[in-house]
Amino acid sequence: MKKNNKATILIVDDKRANILALENLLVSTGRHFLHAYGGEEALKITLQEAVDLIILDVQMPDIDGFEVAKILKSTRRTKDIPIIFATAENKEHKFIMKGYDEGAIDYLFKPLDPQIVKAKVDVLLKLHLQRKELIEKNNSLEKSALLINNSADIIGIIDAATFQIEDINYAFTEILGYSREEIIQTPLTFFLIYEDRRLIEKLSKEKNDRLSFETRIYCKNRKIKWLHWKVVVREGKWYLNARDCTDTKDVEKIKNLLATVVKQSNNAVYIHDAEGKIISWNEGAEKIYGYSEMEALKMKVGNIIPEYLQAETQAIIIKVLNGEKVESLDTTRITKHGKLLDVTFSASILRETDTDKFSIAVTESDITERNIADAQIKESEARFRKLFERAPYPMWVYDIEDLNFLEVNQTAIGLYGYSKKEFLAMKITEIGQREEISKLSEDKNTSTQTPAISIHHLKNGNLIDVEIISDLVDFKGRKASLVIANNITERKKAEEHIHRLNEDLQVSIWQLQATNSELESFSYSISHDLRAPLRALNGYSKMLEEDYSTIIDAEGKRFLSSIQSNAVKMATLIDNLLSFSRLGRKEIEKSKIDNKNIIKDVLKEIRNDKNHNAEIKIATLPEAKADPVLIYQVWFNLISNAIKYSSKKENPLIEIGFSELDNEVIYFVKDNGAGFNMNYANKLFGVFQRLHKTQEFEGTGIGLAIVHRIITKHGGRVWAEAQKDVGATFYFTLPIKN
Amino acid sequence: MEKKVEILLVEDDPGDAEIAIRALQRNNICNSLLHLHDGEEALDYLFANGIYEGRNINDVPKVILLDLKMPKIDGIDVLKKIKSNSQTHFIPVVLFTSSSEEKDILNGYKCGVNSYIVKPVEFDDFVKAIAQVGVYWLSVNQHAK
Numbered sequence: 001m002k003k004n005n006k007a008t009i010l011i012v013d014d015k016r017a018n019i020l021a022l023e024n025l026l027v028s029t030g031r032h033f034l035h036a037y038g039g040e041e042a043l044k045i046t047l048q049e050a051v052d053l054i055i056l057d058v059q060m061p062d063i064d065g066f067e068v069a070k071i072l073k074s075t076r077r078t079k080d081i082p083i084i085f086a087t088a089e090n091k092e093h094k095f096i097m098k099g100y101d102e103g104a105i106d107y108l109f110k111p112l113d114p115q116i117v118k119a120k121v122d123v124l125l126k127l128h129l130q131r132k133e134l135i136e137k138n139n140s141l142e143k144s145a146l147l148i149n150n151s152a153d154i155i156g157i158i159d160a161a162t163f164q165i166e167d168i169n170y171a172f173t174e175i176l177g178y179s180r181e182e183i184i185q186t187p188l189t190f191f192l193i194y195e196d197r198r199l200i201e202k203l204s205k206e207k208n209d210r211l212s213f214e215t216r217i218y219c220k221n222r223k224i225k226w227l228h229w230k231v232v233v234r235e236g237k238w239y240l241n242a243r244d245c246t247d248t249k250d251v252e253k254i255k256n257l258l259a260t261v262v263k264q265s266n267n268a269v270y271i272h273d274a275e276g277k278i279i280s281w282n283e284g285a286e287k288i289y290g291y292s293e294m295e296a297l298k299m300k301v302g303n304i305i306p307e308y309l310q311a312e313t314q315a316i317i318i319k320v321l322n323g324e325k326v327e328s329l330d331t332t333r334i335t336k337h338g339k340l341l342d343v344t345f346s347a348s349i350l351r352e353t354d355t356d357k358f359s360i361a362v363t364e365s366d367i368t369e370r371n372i373a374d375a376q377i378k379e380s381e382a383r384f385r386k387l388f389e390r391a392p393y394p395m396w397v398y399d400i401e402d403l404n405f406l407e408v409n410q411t412a413i414g415l416y417g418y419s420k421k422e423f424l425a426m427k428i429t430e431i432g433q434r435e436e437i438s439k440l441s442e443d444k445n446t447s448t449q450t451p452a453i454s455i456h457h458l459k460n461g462n463l464i465d466v467e468i469i470s471d472l473v474d475f476k477g478r479k480a481s482l483v484i485a486n487n488i489t490e491r492k493k494a495e496e497h498i499h500r501l502n503e504d505l506q507v508s509i510w511q512l513q514a515t516n517s518e519l520e521s522f523s524y525s526i527s528h529d530l531r532a533p534l535r536a537l538n539g540y541s542k543m544l545e546e547d548y549s550t551i552i553d554a555e556g557k558r559f560l561s562s563i564q565s566n567a568v569k570m571a572t573l574i575d576n577l578l579s580f581s582r583l584g585r586k587e588i589e590k591s592k593i594d595n596k597n598i599i600k601d602v603l604k605e606i607r608n609d610k611n612h613n614a615e616i617k618i619a620t621l622p623e624a625k626a627d628p629v630l631i632y633q634v635w636f637n638l639i640s641n642a643i644k645y646s647s648k649k650e651n652p653l654i655e656i657g658f659s660e661l662d663n664e665v666i667y668f669v670k671d672n673g674a675g676f677n678m679n680y681a682n683k684l685f686g687v688f689q690r691l692h693k694t695q696e697f698e699g700t701g702i703g704l705a706i707v708h709r710i711i712t713k714h715g716g717r718v719w720a721e722a723q724k725d726v727g728a729t730f731y732f733t734l735p736i737k738n
Numbered sequence: 739m740e741k742k743v744e745i746l747l748v749e750d751d752p753g754d755a756e757i758a759i760r761a762l763q764r765n766n767i768c769n770s771l772l773h774l775h776d777g778e779e780a781l782d783y784l785f786a787n788g789i790y791e792g793r794n795i796n797d798v799p800k801v802i803l804l805d806l807k808m809p810k811i812d813g814i815d816v817l818k819k820i821k822s823n824s825q826t827h828f829i830p831v832v833l834f835t836s837s838s839e840e841k842d843i844l845n846g847y848k849c850g851v852n853s854y855i856v857k858p859v860e861f862d863d864f865v866k867a868i869a870q871v872g873v874y875w876l877s878v879n880q881h882a883k
Contacts, residue, residue, distance in 0.1 A: 527836060528807045535864060543757075
């Protein structure tokens with residue numbers, strides 16, 4: 001379109017009058033007319049001017065109108081110019097069609113009807129101008145599209161409510177790797193990491209026209225990138241532009257990390273300017289020197305340098321200012337509280353790029369503790385050496401590669417008989433057994449945690465038993481083993497002795513067991529074999545009495561009867577002896593027992609056996625833990641004894657009672673019977689020991705032996721006190737424990 | 739013709755045997771008694787071996803009085819053989835012994851003895867005991883046939 005925005009109309013006619021007539025007819029503001037009087041001139045004008053419409057006379061002397069149209073249509077610059085043919089002569093249909101073929105838009109026929117001419121030109125011109133405008137707009141749009149698609153930034157449109165991507169440029173694919181199909185109609189939020197989705201949803205609710213924010217977004221390869229977004233919100237759409245700012249973000253992150261590391265470092269990190277004024281002060285510096293950041297920023301670096309080091313430090317700073325780097329210099333600083341600290345000092349110069357200013361960055365770490373630790377190590381080394389030298393055990397260090405002695409202590413020298421010089425010229429194989437040494441060197445990377453026993457040679461040729469503990473040590477840069485040996489020759493002898501004793505003991509136990517089982521079969525055999533002759537004695541004398549009663553007189557019958565009763569007595573003795581020996585074999589089975597009930601049963605059994613007139617007083621006895629069957633036997637034997645030995649008194653009285661001590665209960669059965677002479681008290685509890693004649697009191701002398709055996713088995717004691725003809729008291733105890 | 743044996747007394751002690759026989763005689767239950775002197779002889783008799791070869795093995799006593807402690811084969815082994823053989827296991831066996839050891843009593847019953855009697859030392863008691871055994875097993879008890 002022309003600059004003045006006027007439509008240009010070219011009128012071509014060989015008659016000047018026709019041109020003027022047309023111009024008069026068509027003149028109007030916004031129109032500009034050009035004239036040509038022949039075809040050639042018309043073509044020339046169209047090449048020079050931008051023409052919007054041509055009214056072309058068909059009959060012209062040089063090139064006729066159709067020819068002109070043909071040329072115009074074949075030229076790119078002019079092919080779109082609408083042409084109206086004006087003609088008088090050629091009204092035939094054939095002629096008109098030719099005109100259209102050549103690109104005419106319309107015809108005007110002479111004589112011209114002014115109304116029709118005006119209308120047609122108006123319409124055609126308007127159409128043409130609109131088309132021209134459209135083409136120009138299209139061109140401009142094409143340019144924009146090119147720009148958009150070429151952009152390194154992401155440019156696109158998304159729905160403000162659903163975040164669906166409606167259109168987006170190639171940069172999105174370029175930056176994130178997704179294909180266009182994967183992107184279009186997919187919500188943008190789908191690509192964002194969770195937190196940032198929430199951010200976008202929040203922003204969309206704020207109803208701002210413009211938004212600017214940053215998000216992290218997943219690339220197709222699942223990497224995360226940072227995008228900086230700029231969004232214009234219009235009519236429910238987000239028109240967005242996004243730039244990849246991942247690199248900036250990473251740099252920022254590292255910067256932040258570095259800043260944090262410096263800030264939290266245990267070392268003092270600070271910066272001071274050329275005049276010594278502190279301009280940065282970290283937490284480590286706060287801790288080490290005691291000045292807070294606030295305080296430090298008002299100080300000069302000289303405040304933490306002791307007076308005597310000021311000059312020296314100044315010299316170092318000058319070195320640094322000259323570009324020299326100072327590293328790990330041991331020096332001394334002074335804290336806020338006046339305490340001197342050993343520190344290592346490193347410094348370098350910092351130049352600002354845009355100005356000529358420079359400052360000095362300093363790192364200092366507190367090595368006071370390290371120095372103390374070093375001193376402690378030295379001290380402990382000395383202490384260890386003293387310990388090594390004076391240890392009561394032989395100790396040495398040997399090289400685990402060549403087995404040479406490297407160090408040996410006084411005790412080793414004393415025990416083995418070699419001088420220190422001799423030792424240091426020897427290998428350990430010369431004192432130990434070869435097999436053991438080779439084993440040692442096989443697993444030389446392990447220390448012996450449990451002592452190894454071995455036999456060593458002394459210089460005088462004697463052998464000793466030693467117990468060895470070793471540990472790997474670094475000895476003056478050599479891999480070595482520190483050995484502690486313990487001479488256990490004596491101990492081993494003692495152990496062997498104990499071992500022999502134990503063996504003897506075992507043999508004794510076996511012998512005892514054999515004896516026991518022999519005894520068992522012995523008593524078993526007694527029960528069988530001793531009784532058979534007794535039955536025979538008894539039986540035959542009885543048969544003699546029966547079959548020969550007429551021949552044997554009264555005295556003879558008395559003898560026979562005596563034989564019989566002695567046989568029975570012997571049988572009783574055997575039975576008692578058996579039950580006593582059975583008791584020895586029996587294991588006791590303890591349970592809670594109620595002495596009161598047991599005594600009740602005992603008294604019932606005694607009364608069933610034999611009547612007696614004794615008065616019996618029973619205390620309320622405590623419960624005990626014992627074998628109920630055996631304790632029954634104890635009470636039975638003691639009470640029946642008491643009844644027996646008091647039976648000849650007029651008013652026999654028996655008392656049963658107890659007294660409780662800390663760890664045992666003492667029970668007693670007291671009677672007022674025959675008693676006994678305390679001189680014989682030691683015989684009371686022996687087997688078949690009797691203090692009375694059978695004629696006085698019957699019995700076999702086994703009852704108290706049984707009591708003694710039962711109570712002893714329970715861990716208790718038995719004893720008796722008596723006075724002849726006054727009475728006796730039998731005591732027994734049961735332990736409370738168990 | 740041999741008469742049918744009703745009581746088989748296996749006893750090595752001649753005294754005990756004589757008293758036992760006398761006791762049974764007194765109660766008139768002795769005419770069909772056979773006294774054997776040890777376990778081996780008892781087994782030979784029961785299973786028709788040795789000197790008893792050819793004896794009718796189906797001729798079994800009504801009761802066996804068996805001593806426990808005997809030379810060669812003791813009572814318990816004889817008892818086991820009797821009770822483990824289908825031809826003899828139904829014969830009542832009474833252990834008649836000196837032992838009152840619980841071990842012996844339990845073992846006897848475990849091996850299937852029908853009665854366990856301890857020999858009393860006193861003659862009268864002995865006679866009473868053996869008479870009761872004889873009467874019970876020969877007259878009172880119903881035998882399997």
